[in-house]
Amino acid sequence: MAGGIDLxxxxxxxxxxxxxxxxxxxxxxxxxxxxRTLAKMSQxxxxxxxxxSDSFILHRPRSCNMTFxxxxxxTGQKLRVGFRNSPGIMMKGVLxxxxxxxxxxxxLSFGFLVFEAxxxxxxxxxxxxxxxxxxxxxYLVEAKTAVMDESRRxxxxxxxxxxxxxxxxxxxxxxxxxxRRAMEQGLARMRDEQTPFGLMHLDxxxxxTVNDTFGHAAGDVVLQAAAKVLLEETREQDIVARVGGxxxxxxxxxxxxxxxxxxxxxxxxxxxxxxxxxxxxTCRISGSIGFTCSEFYDVPDLDQxxxxxxxxxxxxxxxxxxxxxxxxxxxxxxxxxxxxxxx
Amino acid sequence: MHGLINRSIQCFIxxxxxxxxxxxxxxxxxxxxxxxxxxxxxxxxxxxxxxxAACLRLDKPRDTLLEDLGTYLCSHPNLxxxxxxxxxxxxxxxxxxxxxxxxxxxxxxxVSDLELPNIELYREGPGIVSMYCEASYTGFGHLxxxxxxxxxxxxxxxxxxxxMGIEEGREVLSIRMLDAGFxxxxxxxxxxGVA
Numbered sequence: 317m318a319g320g321i322d323l324x325x326x327x328x329x330x331x332x333x334x335x336x337x338x339x340x341x342x343x344x345x346x347x348x349x350x351x352r353t354l355a356k357m358s359q360x361x362x363x364x365x366x367x368x369s370d371s372f373i374l375h376r377p378r379s380c381n382m383t384f385x386x387x388x389x390x391t392g393q394k395l396r397v398g399f400r401n402s403p404g405i406m407m408k409g410v411l412x413x414x415x416x417x418x419x420x421x422x423x424l425s426f427g428f429l430v431f432e433a434x435x436x437x438x439x440x441x442x443x444x445x446x447x448x449x450x451x452x453x454x455y456l457v458e459a460k461t462a463v464m465d466e467s468r469r470x471x472x473x474x475x476x477x478x479x480x481x482x483x484x485x486x487x488x489x490x491x492x493x494x495x496r497r498a499m500e501q502g503l504a505r506m507r508d509e510q511t512p513f514g515l516m517h518l519d520x521x522x523x524x525t526v527n528d529t530f531g532h533a534a535g536d537v538v539l540q541a542a543a544k545v546l547l548e549e550t551r552e553q554d555i556v557a558r559v560g561g562x563x564x565x566x567x568x569x570x571x572x573x574x575x576x577x578x579x580x581x582x583x584x585x586x587x588x589x590x591x592x593x594x595x596x597x598t599c600r601i602s603g604s605i606g607f608t609c610s611e612f613y614d615v616p617d618l619d620q621x622x623x624x625x626x627x628x629x630x631x632x633x634x635x636x637x638x639x640x641x642x643x644x645x646x647x648x649x650x651x652x653x654x655x656x657x658x659x
Numbered sequence: 660m661h662g663l664i665n666r667s668i669q670c671f672i673x674x675x676x677x678x679x680x681x682x683x684x685x686x687x688x689x690x691x692x693x694x695x696x697x698x699x700x701x702x703x704x705x706x707x708x709x710x711x712a713a714c715l716r717l718d719k720p721r722d723t724l725l726e727d728l729g730t731y732l733c734s735h736p737n738l739x740x741x742x743x744x745x746x747x748x749x750x751x752x753x754x755x756x757x758x759x760x761x762x763x764x765x766x767x768x769x770v771s772d773l774e775l776p777n778i779e780l781y782r783e784g785p786g787i788v789s790m791y792c793e794a795s796y797t798g799f800g801h802l803x804x805x806x807x808x809x810x811x812x813x814x815x816x817x818x819x820x821x822x823m824g825i826e827e828g829r830e831v832l833s834i835r836m837l838d839a840g841f842x843x844x845x846x847x848x849x850x851x852g853v854a
Contacts (some may be wrong), residue, residue, distance in 0.1 A: 459769030
């Protein structure tokens with residue numbers, strides 16, 4: 317007979333070893349034998365003698381009327397079967413017909429739900445057939461979980477390291493100039509080494525207009541052009557840093573006269589005013605500068621010098637932009653008075 | 660050597676002898692960094708340098724250090740996942756032993772670039788097993804003595820373990836299982852790991 321098997325010799329002991337999650341349905345539609353693991357899963361309820369359709373539900377193919385005849389018609393097919401009283405744990409299964417007795421043998425396994433099943437029914441190694449891959453599957457799930465956890469931790473550490481590295485970086489990405497941090501370090505080194513230096517603070521004029529009129533891409537190009545000018549007007553040992561959106565600080569290393577600084581400042585302003593082309597548009601900017609020399613001070617104090625070049629820069633802006641201003645006692649006096657009036 | 664192996668040596672020294680001891684070892688081994696990453700691969704020489712430095716720093720013979728490392732790997736709470744993965748090898752200590760036959764394949768299934776030595780088991784008599792470890796370096800056998808000792812405890816089996824030396828380039832271990840129900844062992848449920 318096609319499709320049938322001969323169960324003679326496949327006694328209960330054999331079935332318990334080979335198919336512990338199986339059952340036999342006799343031609344009256346009642347369960348006549350239950351595998352040891354399936355018995356454990358039925359949680360105290362004795363399945364033997366019960367109608368198969370009372371205890372189990374067929375999810376694939378869906379069928380409300382599970383008569384023996386219908387079950388016989390789906391032998392060999394891939395089935396999805398679950399307990400009626402504990403939905404959720406769906407099992408994979410296959411039915412075969414036994415040739416001599418005419419009974420149906422249903423063999424089951426868990427598929428992807430093995431983890432839930434093991435948890436729910438408290439299954440152990442011994443509950444699975446030696447050839448069942450369930451344990452290997454559980455092993456893999458755990459191994460992969462452990463590796464994923466480790467991978468997540470590694471990613472966390474890498475992310476932290478990246479943030480730290482970015483913080484410690486000394487370069488401004490857009491212009492390739494040094495950043496504020498590098499400038500502060502450079503100034504501190506000059507002070508510690510007692511090397512004289514000139515300090516300049518530059519703020520671009522009309523940069524906002526370029527940005528607003530032609531867009532940020534144009535603004536970026538203008539910033540890069542300005543950076544190029546600054547590098548060309550300084551020497552290798554000097555430091556040029558972008559310290560704000562359109563603000564730059566320049567440090568000239570070594571003895572330098574106020575006249576020389578003034579000359580450089582004026583040349584920078586002139587060169588910044590050269591138009592920059594961007595996508596057919598002419599972008600025009602200028603710059604206001606304040607500058608000072610460490611030699612103006614008995615003991616150069618960096619914070620003080622920085623606030624002084626700031627004052628000089630605002631003086632340049634006040635004078636109508638595109639100007640350069642040196643820190644002088646008169647300027648500081650004027651600022652002090654203004655401050656007193658404000659207060 | 661795989662980062663997992665290097666990282667476990669680091670954690671073993673740190674958890675057993677303290678962070679300062681690990682700091683000394685890392686320095687003496689001239690690692691140039693303070694932590695191994697478990698998902699990266701390192702030059703084998705680094706691993707051997709760490710083991711040598713640890714033996715010096717802790718004043719322990721290499722064999723003893725490796726055996727302690729083996730025990731640590733499957734008994735320390737920080738490495739519970741390792742113990743669990745090993746327990747998947749079988750329901751009894753004897754089944755677990757047999758599963759070591761394909762330890763390297765199991766390991767590769769979890770971490771594809773993790774290479775472990777090849778292990779072969781031979782049944783010599785009732786409850787007596789010989790284990791042959793084939794590694795590109797010596798000392799793995801001593802580590803396995805530590806692993807097996809901890810796992811026998813885990814299963815509640817009383818077993819005698821002995822490193823028999825090297826035979827044709829392979830380290831040989833003798834395992835005598837005296838009492839499979841010696842103690843109740845430690846709890847293990849298949850579903851206990853991922854909750």
